[in-house]
Amino acid sequence: MIRVLIPSQLTAYTDGVTRVPAAGATVDEVLKDLDARFPGIRFRVVDEQDRVRRHMRIFVGLEETRAVSRPLSDGDELLIFGALSGG
Amino acid sequence: MTEAMQLLIGTRKGAWIFRSDAARARWRIEGPLFLGQIINHFRVDPRDGRTMLMAATTGHLGPTILRSTDGGKSWTEAKRPPAFPKGDKLGRAVNHSFWLEPGHADEPGVWWAGTSPPGLFRSADGGESWESVAGLNEHPMVAEWLPPDGGTPDGAILNQVVLDPRDARHIYLATCSAGVLESLDQGGSWTPLNKNVRCDFLPDPYPEFGQDSHFIALAPADPDRLWQQNHCGIYRLDRPGEVWDRVGEAMPKEVGDIGFTVVPHVRDRESAYVFPMDGTEVWPRVSPGGRPAVYRTRDGGASWERKDSGFPAQQGWFTVKRQAFCGDACDPMGLYLGTTGGEVWMSDDEGESFRQVAAHLPEIYSVTAAPAP
Numbered sequence: 032m033i034r035v036l037i038p039s040q041l042t043a044y045t046d047g048v049t050r051v052p053a054a055g056a057t058v059d060e061v062l063k064d065l066d067a068r069f070p071g072i073r074f075r076v077v078d079e080q081d082r083v084r085r086h087m088r089i090f091v092g093l094e095e096t097r098a099v100s101r102p103l104s105d106g107d108e109l110l111i112f113g114a115l116s117g118g
Numbered sequence: 119m120t121e122a123m124q125l126l127i128g129t130r131k132g133a134w135i136f137r138s139d140a141a142r143a144r145w146r147i148e149g150p151l152f153l154g155q156i157i158n159h160f161r162v163d164p165r166d167g168r169t170m171l172m173a174a175t176t177g178h179l180g181p182t183i184l185r186s187t188d189g190g191k192s193w194t195e196a197k198r199p200p201a202f203p204k205g206d207k208l209g210r211a212v213n214h215s216f217w218l219e220p221g222h223a224d225e226p227g228v229w230w231a232g233t234s235p236p237g238l239f240r241s242a243d244g245g246e247s248w249e250s251v252a253g254l255n256e257h258p259m260v261a262e263w264l265p266p267d268g269g270t271p272d273g274a275i276l277n278q279v280v281l282d283p284r285d286a287r288h289i290y291l292a293t294c295s296a297g298v299l300e301s302l303d304q305g306g307s308w309t310p311l312n313k314n315v316r317c318d319f320l321p322d323p324y325p326e327f328g329q330d331s332h333f334i335a336l337a338p339a340d341p342d343r344l345w346q347q348n349h350c351g352i353y354r355l356d357r358p359g360e361v362w363d364r365v366g367e368a369m370p371k372e373v374g375d376i377g378f379t380v381v382p383h384v385r386d387r388e389s390a391y392v393f394p395m396d397g398t399e400v401w402p403r404v405s406p407g408g409r410p411a412v413y414r415t416r417d418g419g420a421s422w423e424r425k426d427s428g429f430p431a432q433q434g435w436f437t438v439k440r441q442a443f444c445g446d447a448c449d450p451m452g453l454y455l456g457t458t459g460g461e462v463w464m465s466d467d468e469g470e471s472f473r474q475v476a477a478h479l480p481e482i483y484s485v486t487a488a489p490a491p
Contacts, residue, residue, distance in 0.1 A: 040178045071195045075179035078211035079201035086178045113178035 033061050033103055036110040041076070044069040053109070058089060059099035061109055076111060086115040120448040120466070122490035126170070127456060128157030128441070131480035133172055135190055137490045142452055142466050145475055151193070152184065159218045159441055162189075162488045163244070165226050171245045173215035173231070181214045183231070185245050189491045198247035200231050200239035202255065210235050210255075210266050217441070218245075219279040222286035232276030235266035236293055238305060253306040254291075254299075263296035263310075263327055270294050270330070277440060280334055282341055290334055290344070297329030298346065313361045316350040333379040333440050338447075340387040345419075347380040352392055354419050365419025369394065373406045373413070373424075379443040383468075384451050388418045391425075391445070391469060393438045393455060404435040412453065414469050428472035429463070436461075441484035456482030 035053050037045050045051060051068075055061035059081065066073035076087050083089055083097050090110040091101060103109065125136040125145075134149030155174045163169035168189045175181040183196035202210040212233045221228025231239040231248060238251040254260065268274045275294045282288035287304040290311070297312035310327040317328050330349035337343040346353040352366030352375040366375025376397025383389035391414050396402040405411065411426035429436075442456040453465040453472075460479035465472045 038178075040176065070197065071182060071199075074199065074201070075182065078180060079204055080206065080209060080211050081204070082211065084178070084180050115177040117177070 032105060034106075034108045035061065035065065036108070036112075038111050038113045040113040041072055041111065044072040055103060057099065057103060058091070058096060058101045058109065061103060062099065086113060088112045088114050120450075120452075123446055123448070123452065123487055124162070124490040125454055125462070125475075126160040126162060126484075126486045126488070127462065127479065127482060128160040128172065128484040129460070129480040129482050130156055133157045133160050134479065136462070136475065142448070142464070147476065148190070151190070155184075156214070157483060158214055158216050159484045159486075161218045161220060161486055163220045163229075164488065165220060165223060167489070167491055169244050171218050171229065173218050175214040181212050181233075183215060183218075183245055183248070187244070196241075196246055196248065200233055200237070200248040201250070202237060203250055206255075208261060208266055210237065212237065213273055215239075216275050217278050219281065222281050223283070224286050230279040230281075230289075232279050232291065234273040234275045236264035236274050236276035236295070238276060238279065238291065240305070251305045253301070253303075254308055257308060263299070264293060265295060268295045277331065278333060280336060282336070283338075284341060290336075292331040292334045292346075294330050296327040297331045297348075298334060299327075311355075311360060314364070315346070315348055315353055315362045316364070318350050332377070335380055335382050335390075337382040337387045337390070338384050339382075343382070343387050345380045345382050345390050347377050347392060349376070349397075351375045352377070352380065352419065363419070365415070366392075368415075368420055369413060369422050370424075373411075374398070378403075378438060378440045381443055381445045381453065384445055384447050385449070386416070389414065389416045390419070391443075391453060392422075393436075393443050395437060402435075403437050405437075408433050408435050410434040410436040412455075412465075412469050412472070425465075425469040425472075427470065428465075428474075435459075439483055441486070442482050444485055444487050446487040447489075452487065454485050454487050456485040458482060 053061045053064045062073045127134045132150035132153040136145045159173040170186040172184040182199045217232035219230040229241040238254040239248040278292035280290040289301045291299040299308045300311045333347045342357040344355040353362040354365045355362045369375040381391045396406045410429040413422040437458040446452040462476040
């Protein structure tokens with residue numbers, strides 16, 4: 032089981048919940064698992080070429096990844112953040 | 119005769135719906151809808167009067183299409199928003215949908231979308247799911263016509279999809295880097311339509327393609343008459359002709375003929391309205407001299423008259439973007455425009471006078487008018 036932190040920008044999909052469990056052996060599998068339960072959430076984080084969107088950041092624990100192929104281990108924490116400046 | 123209207127307003131920070139009484143005198147404001155979302159375009163389907171689509175994104179999140187099938191009372195997200203095929207050879211990914219166009223009257227449920235980077239997408243189920251139009255997005259010339267990194271400061275854009283009301287197969291596109299493209303087979307093949315349209319930013323000032331077509335419109339009274347507000351002037355083309363005429367040469371020289379948009383009159387093929395902006399030096403893109411005005415032609419562009427009654431007489435630095443100027447089908451015709459300063463203005467007498475309907479909204483990206491339900 033992977034613990035996922037949902038940022039405020041995406042809680043409209045999770046009915047306000049900010050921490051959800053998910054399954055998957057890679058970042059992509061976890062995002063697809065989330066998308067199955069919260070339809071549309073993945074495309075707002077990752078584009079159609081599987082690139083993490085410019086102003087989104089994904090961490091596995093303390094380590095940032097831009098590759099959705101990044102392997103995960105049971106018990107990992109996946110943190111999704113929105114990172115944007117300006118008005 | 120007039121009727122109650124609704125204005126669908128998309129802004130950089132959400133959407134609003136303004137609904138009027140039958141005289142278009144009083145307006146009731148609903149909103150904000152989706153506060154904080156960037157709404158590039160907000161349309162209602164004229165074929166059923168109930169289906170509404172918004173092209174939405176945010177600074178952080180990827181793009182989506184928001185849908186209502188009950189006139190804006192409730193909203194859901196498209197199941198499959200516009201997206202290029204995975205493995206796209208140009209590496210394109212939709213940054214945002216920019217233009218939404220309800221399909222032809224003979225094709226209920228069909229919608230078209232233009233995106234940034236430039237791409238054309240089609241939905242056959244009322245905007246719920248979208249398919250890439252390979253005839254354009256995979257065209258052998260697409261990298262030259264529509265380079266994903268070219269175009270405007272806000273990104274390269276497929277500005278507009280315009281349908282011939284007489285023929286669902288006949289489609290025009292306005293683009294930021296290939297000018298106008300035309301298809302006679304519903305998007306299967308495309309041809310540039312830019313003869314005599316100037317490109318003062320390229321070595322060849324009259325290339326086959328390369329123009330920045332800000333906006334095109336078919337005259338409702340004669341769909342063979344095209345108006346174009348280009349990066350380099352106001353043009354008119356009467357089909358089947360192929361050579362555009364720069365009718366903006368007749369604009370006052372101190373005002374010029376640069377702008378983002380043009381609105382043909384709903385009943386008179388000879389009449390159209392533009393909202394000029396300052397396209398000199400570093401392109402301030404505000405009302406020339408700080409004196410906002412609509413210019414109207416009644417003779418096919420041979421002459422233009424200034425219409426500024428009601429607008430600030432000085433220090434009015436309006437910018438009106440591509441999708442933020444429109445008309446209605448009433449008699450007298452109403453005109454509506456939204457500014458990047460968050461003001462909505464209207465005329466209920468075909469441009470003789472204007473009045474402010476709203477202020478203090480966020481930066482307005484689009485204004486569309488339709489009969490209220």
